[in-house]
Amino acid sequence: MTEQWQQEIINWIGKGELAQATLSQPRRKDGTAAPKTIIRPIELKNGLHYQFEYHFANKVTHDNITENQASERLIELLQENYRQALLKTPDADVQLLFNKKGKAAVLKKPPTAGGRPASLLHNRQKQRVLAEGKAAPFLVELGIMTPEGLVHAKKQDKYRQINRFLEMVTDVLAYLPTDRELTIVDFGCGKSYLTFALYHLLAVEQQRKIKIIGLDLKADVIAFCSELAGKLGYDKLTFLVGDIAQYEELQAADMVVTLHACDTATDAALAKAVNWGASVIMSVPCCQHELFKQVSNDVLSPLLSQGLLKERFSALATDAARGTLLEVLGYKVQMLEFVDPEHTPKNLLIRAVRTEQPVVSTSKWEQYKQFRQFLNITPSLERMLADRWPAESE
Template sequence: MPAMPAVNTDPDARQRFLASLRHSVEHGRLSKLVLARHVGEEPDLQRVTIKPMQIKGQPRLGLVLRYKTRDVTRHLALEEALDQVETWLPGAFRNAHLVTQDETLQLDFSKKGKPMLHRAANAQPIVAQPQAHDREKHRYLSLERPFLRALGVTDAQGQLVPAMSRKWKQINKFVEVFDHALAASPLACAERVSVADFGSGKGYLTFAVHDHLTHGLGRQAQVLGVELRPDMVELCNRAAAPLEQPGLVFECGDVRSVVPEHVDVMIALHACDIATDYAIHTGIRAGAAIVLCSPCCHKEIRPQMHSPQVLAPMLQYGLHLGQQAEMATDALRALYLEACGYDTKVFEFVSLEHTSKNKMILAVKRAQPRSNAALLEKIDALKAFYGIERHCLEGLLKADALL
């Protein structure tokens, strides 16, 4: 088992952390700094990511301020950026995750402001490469990561295989979505994260999530890929074996046969029809802080729907009725997640290789519960408007007294 990181709980933990940050910046050994658990005055600010970069040959620190609906980028002189970080801790942020070439440090503040410093040496040195201001789009993964070669995304020289360029884009976008959700969730400061990926297929995204958690964020990760096709499970386990990635395993089954007692992150992409409902239900029942799914093949709601008189001319066309049924199905899924204590988003994602559909539902567990009375009334009104009597997810949640 890996050695547990050293923990420093003395009152000088904050100063020790800031001194390590300054040393890494001044000696060109900073990889990145992430500030999370925002408690400041800006209600929509979620986190700040800081990385070294070069602008016109001069060293700078690039700050990306992540808000709920936008990113704000700043490029500051080194001293100015360090002063800003010192101001933010702990007044605006209660967690700081520092990755240098040699070690990873995590500074946490309790509700009473007590600092705790976690320090662990990196298994392998991380080479910091300052970013040029006009460099290509930031990627959350490097093409040099071994799992990409094992899965055929890159060749033996670490170069992207041309036929895999779309897959590479999809992998990075998914990790970006996952990373933002993680920072906004109760898992932002967790040292250990468990993930279940249902319908993992060839494992591209499953490997990527595990690599991002362990290599990118320095967390301990237990990632389970669940796939119905035995040949895919064998392929993924065979690819993972020589990579020495503890905590990554693939199992044959689906969301109905593999039911974890607890999972922090539930992922289900291309879950057909009510399989999406079973996946969401599994995530909620297992106490997941993040539920991330990409639904398709909406069949349950369409036969139930009647056309409200005002919409009848539009919904007489089968294509429009199908689109309306899809919208109603996924809107209700998002609303049920809201009623179960999640903040939910529905947005477009890079389409998967086996479907042109690109909708994604992302739910992040709220820190504080809310009253559901008004929301449940809206759900009932929406169902009544379309004449919907049954929704699989609603039935599953009520059967377990979760709704």
Template sequence: MDKINTLFTETIENGSLIKIVFSGLRKKTIPYHRVTVRPVLIQAEVFYQVEFQYSNKVTHENLNEEQLLPFCNHLIAGEFKQINLFCTDGDYQILAAKPDKPRILKKPPSKELSSLEHNKKKQYILPDHTPCDFLIRLGVMDQSGNVIQKHYAKFRQINRFLEIVSDALDSLPKQQKPLRIIDFGCGKAYLTFALYHYLKKQLGRNVEIIGLDLKKDVIDFCSRIAQDLNYEGLQFQLGDIADYTDEEKADMVVTLHACDTATDYALIKAVGWDASVILSVPCCQHELFDQMSSELHAPMMKHGILKERFCAILTDGLRSLKLEQRGYQVTLIEFTSLEHTSKNIMIRAIKTGKPKPEAEEEYLRLKEYWSVNPTIDQL
């Protein structure tokens, strides 16, 4: 390891490091199959961003200079047999099947050191520094189009939502009739306004969007802004999700952070309307908390916080299976959480019309095993 340590130390100290790639697993039990390290600049200080590549996801963490060498030694000694070190003075291939007797091969440099800026300017659907009427009215932007610093998380969340909508556009009807969308539990309607702006003003789609919420002051506030901005086709209604009735079908149903079984009622209505796209971020999944029963898991479930988190996972898993059973392709994705809740799992359901045959059996097995009767059964 001395040769490798010397090479790594010199590379880090002289600032010539561009990237390190660890590959060639020593054991099949290691969960990730590749690790990449590169220097980044965060608030004028150099850190090292580590990217772990799994079979179905990628995760990141940042290390300082003192943490980097021990971390690399750990990967070489216990996890990876091959290291590719890209530097400004050359490319190094380290073959470390035996870490104490590595083979180090050097080639001319193939890469150039680029900017270390960690926070590169992201191309948002709604860009910063460009005035956007509803964002100004809702206090996210100033009149010049600059995002107000304390609302930057909200700005990123809005754009993340629009990215998800953009990915689902091909699944929505193409005909000329208005695209009908219902946002259940719209709240202050940041995302409802964003949806209208993106589809109507940016893409030129003919839309009818309804935002539904229980709070009269919120509905009055949003209705006033929609009227002031001349957002024709956007309306806000006072009402409860469970009691909402409308014979006209919705093409898309959005429900973000609807509490407990309110999410179920929104999903039930969406499926009843044959909605092409459903975007749902569930919240406060309490319904099954007192129903769940498992002798095997009792030692774990005696801890309330673990039971609560598992309850949320079970609830959303059952919802997903029920949607698959009704002909939806379901993906659970990460969504930026709101200020008032850390819930950040979105159920994205796309209508295919092809029910998944095994979903019903899987649903019934889970339901029977945990002795639960969820509201989503009404589907």
């Protein structure tokens, strides 16, 4: 005889209302059951499935089950392997607690899932530039996706980061020229997840004429990226060993990307972008140490006397100065959250787009000068672009 909790699982899956189930506390300690199993809906080429994600101590495995078989598998796991489960639906979060005889206690709380998961999944995948279920060759080679287009469990954060970046790029593509080949520079490219993603979006999917240059100080990383670009057939993607401040190979660039360039290396990249007349700048700063040593103000002493608070304030002040200086030069600037702060505190992205006829803003310059004087700071970006400020600058 089917118990009430079993029938509810059958109904939730049948209606596409199970957003996620987390199974825990294995009945046996012999290792036959994963310490934790997570089930979620996933859209594949041949329709809606439920992905069973088994979390063992040293590995994570997946099994994609058809919608018709998912309820049977889930009920079987609960009856045989687990003492506890949390199931999220549009109407409630349901906790199942099993005693030694296998009898279930059912506890229901207000829902946190919010909506029908299958519908949400379809909408989310349409919005993502790199949809799960459709393998992107560079993601497969970088170990983020399987050849079948499934994202590895341990790479979910990186997958979301890449998509978030591409969404931010897509929002400003209208500012890039369309009548000629684009030149894009990625300073401090590292392993180049985002560089490859950018090339895939623009050159492969949108068939734009582009060339991208990735620059990094680490020769071994550049060798790896160059080899991968060749393997993928990305013939307009070049990787070079070099320092941002010393790079003088270009006279102009349409877009400049810099991800986690340390301290004033971010300023060097921004200065290069401005001098090249870049239409789009995407910068995620890192390790803003410079102003920590400079900032001082008696009024702010309760804040600045605490090292941790001063460090965070100095980082914010650094990026505020950078953004305002770009606005002085006619850029439209937005400060955006790049990734969930749960994963990294270095999650602020400066996105700047150049207006058609940039005009130096004296009002923004005056605003910046007051800010600078109030904090007793002299940011590197101001010095690097000294010849561009209004004549009355000090």
